[in-house]
Amino acid sequence: MKRRVLIALLFVAVVAVLSGCGAMDPASNPIDPTNSWIDRYFVNPMSFLLDWFAVQFGNSYGLSLAAVTLLVRLVILPLTLKQYKSSKAMQSLQPELKKLKDKYKDDPKKQQEETMKLFQQNNVNPMAGCFPVLVQMPVLIALYNAIMRNPNIREHSFLWLELGKADPFFILPILAAITTFLQQKMMSSQMNAQMQMMLFIFPVLIFVMSLQFASALSLYWVYGNLFTIIQSYFIYVRPQSKEKLEIAAPAPKKKK
Incomplete structure (x- = not known):
């Protein structure tokens, strides 16, 4: 749950940055590589x-x-697989x-130490789910600036x-919300009961x-x-379907 909240906060932070960028007149601020490192x-x-x-x-x-979306997603695919x-x-x-929680319920510090030790022993990074989103933050900022400050794209x-x-006509916002819900729904098997509420909060946002x-x-987001959605089918849905079929399949009869 904490990880999802962190991701949502990071996304809101980017929105605030982009809103600040939008207040500037693009025509008076053309892209200049010598102007700033960004x-x-x-x-x-x-x-x-x-x-x-x-x-x-064809222009x-x-x-x-x-x-560009496909290129960005292929670049972060290894991080997604790691997640x-x-x-x-x-x-x-x-x-x-x-x-561990039951054993050290009266000693939060010891509980945290043992939990981190368990993660290290099993090569688990609890923050791995944030990496794909973190990588996309500068991409979103760069994309927004490239759109608004490049007249060829802006017009x-x-x-x-x-x-x-x-x-x-609000068609694209609706598509963005629907596709966001669908991709969250396909990953819902990885969410606990508390995190299920993000299925509805994030699409509305x-x-x-x-x-x-x-x-x-918005088009980039769609x-x-x-x-x-396609990626989640191959990573989450298809393997789970195979597992269910294997469990449901009757054991082969032994020959007499």
Whole structure:
């Protein structure tokens, strides 16, 4: 539960940063790699990637965003797999953790020491679930700046959207909320009862924020959710289905 709250707080912090960025006039603040290290190492490379992919896809920044999203998600895939292994290990350690909690219920310090020792012995990192989100924080900030400060992207139209402005028909915010719910639902087997409430809180949060932000940023979020849904099927859903089939399958009869 604490980890989920931390992730939500980190996301809200990024929203606050992006809101501050939005208050600045993009035309008076063009991307300048010599101006700051953020422009040099994050915003300018992101803007270049979007421009380059757009050229490959017939000057379509909507498809360029899909390519950049896929690239980012493939880069953080090893961290996601590590998160999955850590979650499985945490589940298997729950009986041992309960024993430690009961044994040292009157000594919180000792309980924490023994818990960390148990994690180290089993190569479990309780913060592994935060890594993919942490990696995406600078990506979101760089993407927002690249969109708003690059006139080619900011003034580009894709389908019914003007990428530099919020969706006037609220279709994209609804899609962002639905896909967020679906990808959370597919990972719900890794959540305890307390964390289940995030299934509804996070999609609402995404919907409200998508009403305000540039469509390109919401589009990136929808693309990312679709990738995560497919990824979650192969990481979480499919292996569990196989396990259930193996358990349900009758044992082969021995020949007389």
